[in-house]
Amino acid sequence: MPRKIMVTGACSQIGRAVSALLMVQEGVEVTALTRDDLDILDAAAVMTKVEEIQPAVIINCAGFNDVAAAESRLATRLPVNTRGVFNLAKASEKFRVYLCTFSSKLVFNGKKYSPYLEDDDLWPLNQYGTSKHGGEEMITNLLENYLILRSDLLYGGGDDFVCRIQRELEAKNQFAVSNDFMIAPTYIGDLAAAMVALASEWAAGIYHYTNDAGEKGISSYEFAQAVAELLNLDTSLLQPTPINDIDFGTPLSMPERAVLSIERFREMFPALVRPWREALAAYLGR
Numbered sequence: 443m444p445r446k447i448m449v450t451g452a453c454s455q456i457g458r459a460v461s462a463l464l465m466v467q468e469g470v471e472v473t474a475l476t477r478d479d480l481d482i483l484d485a486a487a488v489m490t491k492v493e494e495i496q497p498a499v500i501i502n503c504a505g506f507n508d509v510a511a512a513e514s515r516l517a518t519r520l521p522v523n524t525r526g527v528f529n530l531a532k533a534s535e536k537f538r539v540y541l542c543t544f545s546s547k548l549v550f551n552g553k554k555y556s557p558y559l560e561d562d563d564l565w566p567l568n569q570y571g572t573s574k575h576g577g578e579e580m581i582t583n584l585l586e587n588y589l590i591l592r593s594d595l596l597y598g599g600g601d602d603f604v605c606r607i608q609r610e611l612e613a614k615n616q617f618a619v620s621n622d623f624m625i626a627p628t629y630i631g632d633l634a635a636a637m638v639a640l641a642s643e644w645a646a647g648i649y650h651y652t653n654d655a656g657e658k659g660i661s662s663y664e665f666a667q668a669v670a671e672l673l674n675l676d677t678s679l680l681q682p683t684p685i686n687d688i689d690f691g692t693p694l695s696m697p698e699r700a701v702l703s704i705e706r707f708r709e710m711f712p713a714l715v716r717p718w719r720e721a722l723a724a725y726l727g728r
Contacts, residue, residue: 444471447641448497450530451504452476455599456544459634460503467638473497477504482526492533499641502530502543509548510690512570523573528580535584542589542641544633545648549575549592552697557657559703560592560648567695578648589645591637592702594652595662598630598725607666611675618689619666621682624659624699626652629721632714639711650702653718659701660718668719672728 447464451457452474461474473495480491482504492500504526506512506519527543534541548571549564566572581588597604610617628651636651663682670677685696708715 444469445499446471446473446495446497447499447501448492448495449474450480450482450500450502452479454503454505455596455602455630456634456637457503458599459631460501460637463634463638464501467642482529483522485529485532488529489533489536492537492539496537497539499540499542500530500534501637501641502527502541505544506570506573509568509570509696510692510694512573513568513692513694520569520573523570524576524580527577528584531581531584531588534588538587540587540589540641540644541581541585542591542637543577543581544637545578545590545592546571546574547592547594547650547700547702548697549578550697550700552700555699557701557703558650560650560706567697571697587646589637589640590648591633591640592648592650593628593633594626594659594702595665596628596630596633597722603627603662603665604669604722604725607669607680608673608675611670611673611679614676614679616679616681617666618681618683618687619663620685620688621661621663622698623662623685623696624701625662625665626655626659626701626704627665627718627722628652629725631725632716632721636707636711636714639714640707643710645710649707650704651707651715652702652704653721654704654715655701655718657701659699665718665722668722669726672723672726 453476551565
């Protein structure tokens with residue numbers, strides 16, 4: 443009998459990648475739900491849909507991911523990261539479902555100068571990080587059978603950081619990029635593969651996954667340089683700028699050195715961890 447997997451947020455970047463991987467797996471029956479199919483902010487609809495599908499697994503790919511916009515009162519979809527996750531957790535509790543969801547390194551404050559472990563104290567600095575922290579608490583307080591996968595700056599679909607770099611440099615515009623905000627840039631296809639691998643093993647608790655950028659990570663400026671070089675664009679247009687001097691359109695506090703330890707994941711799936719430069723080159727077809 444196939445294992446039933448319900449994917450929420452199936453039209454998001456990560457949702458499309460996760461659904462595509464699941465669709466080619468043997469022994470699974472996938473129900474991929476877009477926001478039009480199921481708005482996870484609707485508690486009654488979530489309960490009804492889970493009862494109807496009777497999944498063994500829910501992989502939640504729905505979320506509000508615009509970090510700067512999350513600081514605005516106009517970010518009306520931000521509760522999807524908290525109340526939406528709570529609704530899924532309540533349904534998972536009632537119907538004994540294994541709930542998997544994504545979180546972010548922005549649950550940390552960046553004051554630790556070594557990689558963050560899964561059980562380190564959480565201290566978000568902005569509204570987006572607070573919403574992800576809240577979503578994690580909704581799950582951990584309600585469920586025993588869950589998976590939370592934290593990651594870092596993602597690219598690989600839609601209007602992401604790589605696309606913005608390419609667009610600005612092709613237009614011959616100068617582009618300010620942080621030279622003190624440390625990241626482990628992660629290809630969204632690799633993150634999807636990590637989630638599917640963990641879920642297939644019924645992995646429990648919290649895991650971290652990023653492409654490998656070492657223990658210190660790299661600066662956003664270094665990443666932008668690599669993008670420009672691989673695309674044969676003018677790197678001199680990139681302006682190294684402290685994170686606190688970059689205009690996000692709203693005041694925004696960011697954890698400068700929140701790099702995630704991926705050793706717990708690497709022990710289980712070493713072949714799924716690849717260097718950030720290798721992943722970027724593969725994505726750009728270089």
